[in-house]
Amino acid sequence: MRQWLKLRGEPTYRAQQILAGVYRSGILSFEALTNVPRSLRLALAGEFYLxxxxxxxxxxxxxxxxxxxxxxxxxxxxxxxxxxxxxxxxxxxxxxxxxxxxxxxxxxxxxxxxxxxxxxxxxxxxxxxxxxxxxxxxxxxxxxxxxxxxxxxxxxxxxxxxxxxxxxxxxxxxxxxxxxxxxxxxxxxxxxxxxxxxxxxxxxxxxxxxxxxxxxxxxxxxxxxxxxxxxxxxxxxxxxxxxxxxxxxxxxxxxxxxxxxxxxxxxxxxxxxxxxxxxxxxxxxxxxxxxxxxxxxxxxxxxxxxxxxxxxxxxxxQAACGQLALGMHAVPEGAAQ
Ligand code: SF4
Missing domain, CATH: 3.20.20.70 (Aldolase class I)
Structure with missing residues (x-):
């Protein structure tokens, strides 16, 4: 992220803000990164996806x-x-x-x-x-x-x-x-x-x-x-x-x-x-x-x-070990692909 910012001429401290937004705050869209400039949010959305x-x-x-x-x-x-x-x-x-x-x-x-x-x-x-x-x-x-x-x-x-x-x-x-x-x-x-x-x-x-x-x-x-x-x-x-x-x-x-x-x-x-x-x-x-x-x-x-x-x-x-089957609990034995 730092390298990407550098290449764009952006300050590298933004990396910390961006990653904190993604992982600590769990944002679902770069639009939610209100602490970085709008132009950067748009650039992020153009090159990355969450x-x-x-x-x-x-x-x-x-x-x-x-x-x-x-x-x-x-x-x-x-x-x-x-x-x-x-x-x-x-x-x-x-x-x-x-x-x-x-x-x-x-x-x-x-x-x-x-x-x-x-x-x-x-x-x-x-x-x-x-x-x-x-x-x-x-x-x-x-x-x-x-x-x-x-x-x-x-x-x-x-x-x-x-x-x-x-x-x-x-x-x-x-x-x-x-x-x-x-x-x-x-x-x-x-x-x-x-x-x-x-x-x-x-x-x-x-x-x-x-x-x-x-x-x-x-x-x-x-x-x-x-x-x-x-x-x-x-x-x-x-x-x-x-x-x-x-x-x-x-x-x-x-x-x-x-x-x-x-x-x-x-x-x-x-x-x-x-x-x-x-x-x-x-x-x-x-x-x-x-x-x-x-x-x-x-x-x-x-x-x-x-x-x-x-x-x-x-x-x-059906949440215990070995039971996870996406609700398809009655798939007959031997039906695995
Ligand atoms: S079939 Fe796959 S998910 Fe199930 S116990 Fe074996 S390795 Fe784990």
Missing amino acids: PEAVVEGVSAAADGTRKLLLRFGDGVAVESVIIADPPRLTLCISSQAGCGMGCRFCATARLGLRRNLRGAEIVAEVLAARRILEPEERLTNIVFMGMGEPLANYENLVEAIEVLTANWGLGFSPRRITVSTVGLLPQMERLVRETSVQLAVSLTAATDKLRSELMPVNRRFPLDALLDVCRRLPLPQRRRVTFEYVLLAGINDDLEEARRLASRLRGVRAKVNLIPFNPFPGAAYQRPTEETVRRFQQELLQCGVPTTVRRSRGLDV
């Missing part, structure tokens, strides 16, 4: 979770979720419209991949969510756990992270941003080298046979290779990789599986986040009982693996 994520709907769950339906200029829609867990207020955002990864326990997979979101559109999701917050609310954390595989859209993801964390942008600490991946290895290594955000890896099975069934990506990047990379990641001291494990009743939730998981994670600075399956119509799986979840967690803890259980939020409005 992608808007239009909030088309907000579904509020009984537990305070809010699911947003957001639409971009070309008609493509995504969902984001605001999760209040005081003192945290987390925004779960999408990196792609739909998803091409085909995880069997996820409603988004059934949509197939529509397209990647651009960096500015990912940022626009955050700006849109901010617009619907109550005056006393402030987002504290951002997680890339909505629709899409963020690392399959690497360049746009990193561009968005730069804006989300920059002082001239939205100013989030990278430690408060988590990127969740199914394990695209080359991009995982790059992300850890190039940013300081937190990494979460969706594991969900402790054998290649089962993981390949549940997550087709495992055929490309099998468990040994994935965990090898995780062992070698240049993580800052005291940082751990979070492994997400979706618990599916009768599929991957017995104690044998917990012990297998613990033994596979040996040598990895790991913590496990268990996600009891969140059902959606037409899903082939069921949620395990609370007792099963508790015993699975206990077993991992006994094996020395720090383990937490993710509370399901927004279940009643």
